Amino acid sequence: KTGYVTLDTGFVNTGSCQSAITYIDGDAGILRYRGYPIEQLAQNSTFLETSYLLIYGELPTTEQLTAFDSSIRHHTLLHEDMKRFFDGFPRDAHPMPVLASAVNALSTFYQDNLNPTDPAGVDLTTIRLMAKLPTIAAYAYKKSIGQPFLYPDNSLGTVENFLRMTFGFPAEPYEVNETARAALDLLLILHADHEQNCSTSTVRTVGSAQANMFASIAAGINALSGPSHGGANQAVLEMLENIHRSSDDVDGFVKRVKNREEGVRLMGFGHRVYKNYDPRAALVKKMADDVLTKLGVSDPLLDIAMELEQHALSDDYFIERKLYPNVDFYTGLIYKALGFPNRMFTVLFALGRLPGWIAQWREMMQDPAFKISRPRQIYTGPGERDYVGVGNR
Ligand code: SDX
Numbered sequence: 001k002t003g004y005v006t007l008d009t010g011f012v013n014t015g016s017c018q019s020a021i022t023y024i025d026g027d028a029g030i031l032r033y034r035g036y037p038i039e040q041l042a043q044n045s046t047f048l049e050t051s052y053l054l055i056y057g058e059l060p061t062t063e064q065l066t067a068f069d070s071s072i073r074h075h076t077l078l079h080e081d082m083k084r085f086f087d088g089f090p091r092d093a094h095p096m097p098v099l100a101s102a103v104n105a106l107s108t109f110y111q112d113n114l115n116p117t118d119p120a121g122v123d124l125t126t127i128r129l130m131a132k133l134p135t136i137a138a139y140a141y142k143k144s145i146g147q148p149f150l151y152p153d154n155s156l157g158t159v160e161n162f163l164r165m166t167f168g169f170p171a172e173p174y175e176v177n178e179t180a181r182a183a184l185d186l187l188l189i190l191h192a193d194h195e196q197n198c199s200t201s202t203v204r205t206v207g208s209a210q211a212n213m214f215a216s217i218a219a220g221i222n223a224l225s226g227p228s229h230g231g232a233n234q235a236v237l238e239m240l241e242n243i244h245r246s247s248d249d250v251d252g253f254v255k256r257v258k259n260r261e262e263g264v265r266l267m268g269f270g271h272r273v274y275k276n277y278d279p280r281a282a283l284v285k286k287m288a289d290d291v292l293t294k295l296g297v298s299d300p301l302l303d304i305a306m307e308l309e310q311h312a313l314s315d316d317y318f319i320e321r322k323l324y325p326n327v328d329f330y331t332g333l334i335y336k337a338l339g340f341p342n343r344m345f346t347v348l349f350a351l352g353r354l355p356g357w358i359a360q361w362r363e364m365m366q367d368p369a370f371k372i373s374r375p376r377q378i379y380t381g382p383g384e385r386d387y388v389g390v391g392n393r
Contacts, residue, residue: 016196017196017204017364019195019196019360019363020034020057020363021033021034021054021193021195021356021359021360021363022034022054022193022194022195022356023035023195024194024195024273024274026271026273026274026275026276027275027276028276029274029276029277029278029279029282030279031194031279031280033050033053033054033192033193034053034054034057034058036053036059038189038190038279038280038283039279039283041053041189042186042189042190042283045059045189046185046189047158047159047185047186047188047189047192047352048065048068048069048072048157048158049065050189050192050355051068051130051192051354051355052064052065052068054192054193054355054356054358054359055126055355055358055359055362069157069158071127071131072127072130072131072158073131073154073156073157073158073161074131074154075127075128075130075131075132076131076132076134076135076152076154076161077132077135077151077152078132078135078136078139079109081109082102082105082106082109083139083149085101085102085105086098086102086139086140086143086149089101089143091143091144091146092144093143093144094225094343095137095140095141095144095343095344095347096221096222096224096225096231096346096347096350097222097225098136098140098143099133099136099137099140099221099347099350100218100219100221100222100225101218102136102139102140103129103133103136103214103217103218103221104214104215104218106128106129106132106214107212107214107215110124110125110128110214113125114212114213114214115212116207116210116211116212116213116365117210117365122213122362122365125212125213125214126213126358126362129213129214129217129354129358130158130354130355130358131158133350133351133354134152134158134161134162134165134351135152135162135165137162137166137344137347137348137350137351138150138162138165138166139165140347141166141340141341141344141347142165142166144341144343147169148170149165150164150165150168150169150170151165152165156176159181159184159185159188160176160181162184162351163176163177163180163181163184164176166340167339177295179291179294179295180295180338180339183287183291183334183338184338184348186283186287187284187331187334187335187348187352188348188351188352189352190280190283190284190327190352191280191327191348191349191351191352191353191356192352192353192355192356193353193355193356193359193360194353194356195273196360197229198223198224198226198228198229199220199221199223199224199229199230199353199357200220200353200356200357200360201223202219202220202222202223203216203217203219203220203357203360203361204216204360204361204364204373205219205373206219206220207361207364207365208364208370208371208372208373209372209373210372213358213361216357216361217354217357217358217361220350220353220357221350224346224349224350224353225346227267230328230346230349230350230353231346232267232268232326232328233268233328233331233332233335233345233346233348233349234332234342234343234345234346235267235268235328236267236268236305236328236329236331236332237301237332237333237336237342237345238267238342239253239266239267239268240301240304240305240308240332240333241301243304243308244300244301244304250304250307250308250311251311253308254266254308254311254312254315257317258315258317266308266312266318266323267328267329268325268326268328268329268330269312269318269323269324269325269326269329270321270323270324270326271324271326274324274326275322275324276322276324277324277325278324278325278326278327280326280327281324281325281326281327281329281330284327284329284330284331284334285309285325285329285330287334288302288330288333288334289302291334291337292333292334292337295337295338297337299333299336299337301333301336302333305329305330305333309325309329328349331345331348331349332345335348
């Protein structure tokens, strides 16, 4: 049943629910989407196929995947008025609030299909979000660098189209690099769902009030932007760059973390559920060296990251607290090698997590037992007291 109230660390921790989408065993470091181990999906699947699995519950047949792909390709375009929407933001706007605002604004263009209890409207909104989020993400990037938008090209698949809209340029042809496409496709699979994390719980909470899917996903994007959550991939790169730039070596930085200096945390480490190595981090670490080598990129930050990991994994402070690398620790190094600036990293996390948010929102809406989310509390304020006039305070 949804809405369990459990007392945990002294707070009323609600929102526990039943779900058939993703299984995590934090102690064993296990992650499965609809029962399929993440390692097998990483090895054999594609982001689109994994998205279908998460949203509809089964791996698609060839016909189903072709139809899903074709539907998405034919909804990638934004309404022309949506293009003007980006003009309202300052050039140096962070792309995450732009992404959240644009997704929320999408609901104003599709007012006939917003009813969360109408299966046809929910299916159409599912396709529209899967198709348009990459376009919005690419436009947010183009806006930030003052380059013209490129319209989507429906002859390309989701990931290629996104890379082309992001890095392509009207003045010259753009060829998608296969290494980059394969690397991004895999990273999107690894981010596709993660049971009831902060942003997914936010999507469920907003949706539980019968808010439409655009509004719920926009709320999830905002939750993801926090550095404790999806914003960590950008914070990891900034941490590595600071170590590289400063006289501080890895040992010195680790000492500052252990001394709990204000605001100094080992970003990309630790997890509320994984008290073992995050299986996604292991897969990303494995591919990092290979992708950077294939792209001909040599980045000293990768060596710093590996040294930092080695140091932490052998240090009692981190061992006692069961702090291991999480999915955000190595991903930024690959995103950077693909040409993305630090500020786009969390946008890429959102692109990957979208099918998971949609699947979780749909599951909740289809659950006859679900009710509006209404957490309770342990009241710690003053007992009853009488009003005192301002002259007597
Ligand atoms: C994601 O939930 C999900 O599934 C999220 C996610 C997903 O796919 O959706 O996996 C994606 O958000 C990954 C996490 C990305 N965030 C970071 O990398 C930021 C750095 N990590 C920390 O802020 C922290 O580890 C959290 C937020 C991830 C988890 O926090 P918890 O479980 O609440 O842990 P805590 O704050 O209670 O810490 C327990 C102890 C504390 O020490 P003590 O005060 O008990 O002595 O560990 C320490 C913390 O100070 N600690 C860290 C640390 N993380 C925890 N110390 C140094 N560096 C860190 N990163």
